[in-house]
Amino acid sequence: MTILSTPSLYAAEPQIAPQVQNAAQASFKEWAEVLAIPNDSAVAADIQRNAAWFEQVFQRRGFHTRQLANNGKPLLFAEFPKSDPGLPTVLFYGHMDGQPVNPSEWQQKSPWVPVLKQRNAAGQWEAMPLDKLFAKDVNPEWRLFARASADDKAPIMMLLAAIDALKAGGKTPAINLKVILDAEEEKGSPSLGAVVKRNQDLLKSDMLVVLDGPMHPSNQPTLVFGNRGIVVGTLKVYGPKQDSHSGHYGNYAANPAQLMARLLASMKDDEGRVTVPGYYDGVKLDADSLRVMRAVPDDEAALRQRLGIAVADKVGQNYQEAMQYPSLNVRGMQSGDVGEKARTVVPALAVAELDLRTVPETEPAALVALLKGFVEKQGFHLVNGEPSDADRARYPKLASLTFESASASSSAVRTDLNAPIGNWLRRSLTKTYGKEPVQIRMMGGTVPTGALVDALKVPFVIVPLVNADNNQHSANENMRLGNYINGVNTLVGILSEPFSSKP
Amino acid sequence: MTILSTPSLYAAEPQIAPQVQNAAQASFKEWAEVLAIPNDSAVAADIQRNAAWFEQVFQRRGFHTRQLANNGKPLLFAEFPKSDPGLPTVLFYGHMDGQPVNPSEWQQKSPWVPVLKQRNAAGQWEAMPLDKLFAKDVNPEWRLFARASADDKAPIMMLLAAIDALKAGGKTPAINLKVILDAEEEKGSPSLGAVVKRNQDLLKSDMLVVLDGPMHPSNQPTLVFGNRGIVVGTLKVYGPKQDSHSGHYGNYAANPAQLMARLLASMKDDEGRVTVPGYYDGVKLDADSLRVMRAVPDDEAALRQRLGIAVADKVGQNYQEAMQYPSLNVRGMQSGDVGEKARTVVPALAVAELDLRTVPETEPAALVALLKGFVEKQGFHLVNGEPSDADRARYPKLASLTFESASASSSAVRTDLNAPIGNWLRRSLTKTYGKEPVQIRMMGGTVPTGALVDALKVPFVIVPLVNADNNQHSANENMRLGNYINGVNTLVGILSEPFSSKP
Structure with missing residues (x-):
């Protein structure tokens, strides 16, 4: 189990109001309860149990609820x-849903039986009686281990606790509040867009706040204004009709692995920048964006050390800048066989699996068109499916390039850093923490925000609340209690902050 | 089963002397008998049975024999x-040994039960009673199907029949004659060099004639003066320590498949020529060699059609020239996964399996040294084994390049086209067929001739006698009777030809 140390912002924070602290701690019981309900969306019955459970806790707080049908x-x-x-x-x-689990990889009896742990002197996580979670004093460094303890049941529980805290203080939210809980996020939210479109009147809103994902690794309060999209494709380069004897045909039949190498090499320079003309067109980073990105407290030396690389690609001046550009990544490549199975052949085929991470300025279809044109310009004839004998007789270089169609849930979306929703949230977090939050103009990964934005046409910001080292998607997922309590406080601040578009 | 049509040279030949024809046909019985003895050298007992059988038929013709111990x-x-x-x-x-068999792939009951076949009107091979093989009249287009029917029991039987033919004509060979039958050729003759060195006095000779391999596809009488060698190696390029999320790290962590592509691309130009400085050094093709190569009746259009390629690499001006140069072939390549197993990662590793076909002018060790220097010149630090964390922190580009040590049995060897042995054999074949044979200066593949040449220090020429479309190493191996009878005639010519070094 890899648990990175999370900087504590708990100690450094201004005093959290007692009713916030109390509401947060009071919600631990429900949190532990819902973590006992499995939530792999492959199992419809489990999603139904989660939906029923959440419906009841929302209702208990005075929410009107409705389950939205989805197969x-x-x-x-x-x-x-x-x-x-x-x-x-x-x-x-x-x-509501979580990643599938492999219980044997977990250092506890079951991912569905939450375990409270503290780190011992040797730095290892040790189980404690769960009762301690419900006692008066909890240590912010303790963590609750269970599937979905962080991703994404914790933020939902924090929102409920924030409502409780407001109520305890005799307040109501400074905005009108709707909630949508997805059921298939970990599968890429294939249904989210359609369900939202079918229930557009119900979901009609002015803004969208996404409570998902990890905070910046510095564990500072974080706002995320966008995420890259993704489209995957397959590039094939054809060699001789069959794998052919490398003695008899080496130096004669062109090797498709070699041709693939030339082709891929032509697509990027030596420092990782895409050389396909127009690939980065439209990406413009103004002075304000550059300032915000430079202000992100990334520890790139530590990041490079963790990745095991001496230098980074030079797509941007720093990590944040690199994420503002579309990527062109070879996620897999094969020709012939390697290792024990290697044979002395000129292989018949070379395959490269590509993923393009897109940004709002670069539509997937446009990137794909640029790539296809570029491959053709390198002298390749593009075929659909296998080349025919006639193709083979006619074209010196044969390739195929196919991409899956891009969907809204895998599209790139971004809200302007100075949009009203950003100003409102930035003001709130700055008030709560006494300093400006970390602002991520664009995260590198892909989340299904695009489906919501596409369906509702609203500006959005992601407000991540869980510790970055929560092992989300892996075994031993965990949530740091300090982050949970701070998350409730963050949400109380947001719900209390009158909306205004001014900075 | 793929059986190419073999041009008949039988009809076009001058009359074969009756005693040669008779001796050839008389040997069919023994040929069929020995084809019933399995000969995969993985099974020692089978090799022992073959050795005993061959010892007895050589003794029957007056040879002195000895089995040479070899585990x-x-x-x-x-x-x-x-x-x-x-x-x-x-x-x-x-x-004596043959390739392993997969009986289910054969269109006959067993690869160890020879079947005589003729082609029917539809072009398919049809079994005939085996008795027909032993009758007075055989059709040269008939073929005998069995493992080792061609490779390499036929040439040994032809040699025995040639001795019989000489005897029937009341003659003795015009040279002194020794024979060595290998037991592990299909495994790369790992023991040949050592056994020959242990029995050097016994095997002492002035020249070596190798009776193995297929004739030129034109089915013209063929002499082969050399073969390329081979050395295999593995090139690895290292990326991040683990496969890393392509969203979070695409554009930041350099992709090893991309780095591998740049590296491989730098090694060859767009027409397949190696660009590593010095790689082709020493290869010199004089006017006489170029003439001989141009005279080879290669049907390159047909070859390209069979391979399914529109143009060939431009290493040489034609197929024969291409084989005179060392190759640099990517026989396998992998990074991450492709197809169903592809994941959206920056892979941790890219692997390319290389095979270098060497020529006598290019020692494997020298090529490997050139390659290593070239990789370093491209900015890669070469590590032994996995890179350490310190390596990762220090070097922007990390690779490893390891080669298996080259052995004599996989070395390149060549006899000068104008060497005395070549003049003698060329004169003999020209007399027998009324025209100059096809002369292959260097075949592309690797055969273990190097082990013999290294151990005995004698000039050699390969005299292939079997039809090129014999399916050697595959299912449905077969030997064309016309080629068998012509082979006996070829050998009678050689054994009758007084040696002289003059052209």
């Missing part, structure tokens, strides 16, 4: 009674 | 009574 894997909609019809409506997004 | 897989030595101690001694090489 047996319902999404959950919840709406808090309007504070004032004149106030803007903010839709909060979270997801 | 239970004996080689067979045979010497014909000296015609005249003053004549040069020629060692004839053949091999």
Whole structure:
């Protein structure tokens, strides 16, 4: 189990109001309860149990709820009674489902039986009685281990606790509040867009706040304004019709691995920048964006050490800048066989699996068109499917390049750093923490925000609340209690902050 | 089963003397008998049975024989009574062992039960009663199907039949004659060099004639003066320590498949010529060699069609020239996974399996040294084994390049086209067929001739006698009867030709 140390921001924070602290701790019981319900969306019955459970805890807090039909894997909609019809409506997004588990990889009996742990003097995680989670004093460094303890049941529980804290203080939210809980996020939210479109009136909102994903590794309060999209494809380069004897045909039949190498090499320079003309067109980083990116406290030396690389590709001046550009990544490559199975042949075929991470300025279809044109310009004739004998007789270089069609849930989306929603959230977090949050203009990975943005046409910001070292998607997923309590405090701040578009 | 049509040279030949024709046909019985003895050298007992069988048929013709010990897989030595101690001694090489078989792929009951076949009107091979093989009239287009029917039991049988033919004509060979039968040729003759060195006095000869391999595809009488060698190696390029998320690290962690592509691309130009400085040094093709190569009746259009390629690499001006140069072939390549197993990662590693076909002018060690220097010149630090964390922190580009040590049995060897042995054999074949044979300066593949040449320090020429479309190494191996009878005639011509070094 790899658990990185998470910097504690708990000690450094201003005092958290007692009703916030109490509401957070009081919610631990429900949190532990819901973590006992398996939530792999491959199992419809489990999603139904989660939806029913969440529906009931939202209702208990006065929300109106409705399960949104989705082939047996319902999404959950919840709406808090309007504070004032004149106030803007903010839709909060979270997801009930979690990654599949391999229990044998977990250092506890079951991923569905949450275990409270603390780190011992040797730095190892040691189980404690679960009762300690429900006692008066909890240590912010303790962590609760279970599937979905962080991703993404914790943020939903934090939102409920924030409502409780407001209520305890006799307040109502400063905005109108809707919630949508996804049921298939870990499968790429294949149904989210369609369900939202079918329930557009219900979900109608002015803004979207996504409660998902990890905070910046520095564990500083974080706002994420966008995410890259993805489209995957396959490049094939054809050699002789069959694998051919490398003695008789080496130096005669062109080797497709070699041709593939030339082709891929032509697509990037020696420092990792794509050389396909136009690939980066449209990406413009203004002075303000550059400043915000430079302000992100990335420890790139530590990052490079963790990756085991001496230098990074030079697509941007730093990590944050690199994520503003579309990527062209060889995620897999094969020709003939390697290792024990290697034979002395000129292989018949070379295959490269590609993934392009897209940005809002670069539509997947446009990148694919640029790539196809570039491959042709390198002298390759592109075929659909296998080349025919006639193709083989006619064209010196044969390749095929196919891409899966891109979907809204895998599209790139970004909200302007100075959009009203950004100003509102930045103001709130700055008030809560006494300093500006880390602002991620664009995260490198792909999340299904695009499906919501596409369906609702609203500006969005992601507000991640869980520790970056939560082992999400792996065994031994965990949530740091300090982050949980701070997350509730963050949400109380947001719900209390009157909306205004001013910075 | 792929059986190419073999041009018949039978009809076009001058009349074969009756005693040659008779001796050839009389040997069919023994040929069929020995084809019933399995000969995969993985099974020592089978090799022993073959050695015993061959020993007895050589003895029957007056040869002195001796089995040469080799860990239970004996080689067979045979010497014909000296015609005249003053004549040069020629060692004839053949091999008893054959490729392993997969009987289910054969269109006959067993690869060890020879089946006589003729082609029907539809072009398919049809079995005939085996008795027809032993009748007075055989059709040269008939073929005998069995493992080793061609490779390499036929040439050994042809040699025995040639001795019979000489005897029937009341003649003795015009040279002194020794024979060595290898037991592990299909495994790369790992033991040949050592066994020959242990029995150097016995095997002492002035020249070596190798009776193995297929004739030129035109089915014209063929002499082969050399073969390329081979050395295999593995090139690895290292990326991040683990496969890393292509969203978070695409554009940041350099992709090893991409680095591998740049590296391989730098090694060859767009027409397949190696660009590593010095790689082709020493290869010089004089006017006479170029003339001989141009005279080879290669049907390159047909070859390209069979390979399914529109153009060939431009290493030489034609196929024969291309084989005179060392190759640099990517026989396998892998990074991450392709197809169903592809994941969206920056892979940790890229591997290319290389095979270098060497020529006598290019020692494997020299090529490997050139390659290593070239890789370093491309900015790669070469590590032994996995890179350490310190290596990773220090060097922007990390690779390893390891080669298996080259052995004599996989070395390149060549006899000068104008060497005395070449002049003698060329004169003999020209007399027998009324025209100059096809002369292959260097065949592209690797045969273990190097082990013999290294151990005995004698000039050699390969005299292939079997049809090129014999399916050697595959299912449905077969031998064309016309080629068998012509082979006997070829050998009668050689054994009758007084040695002289003059052209």
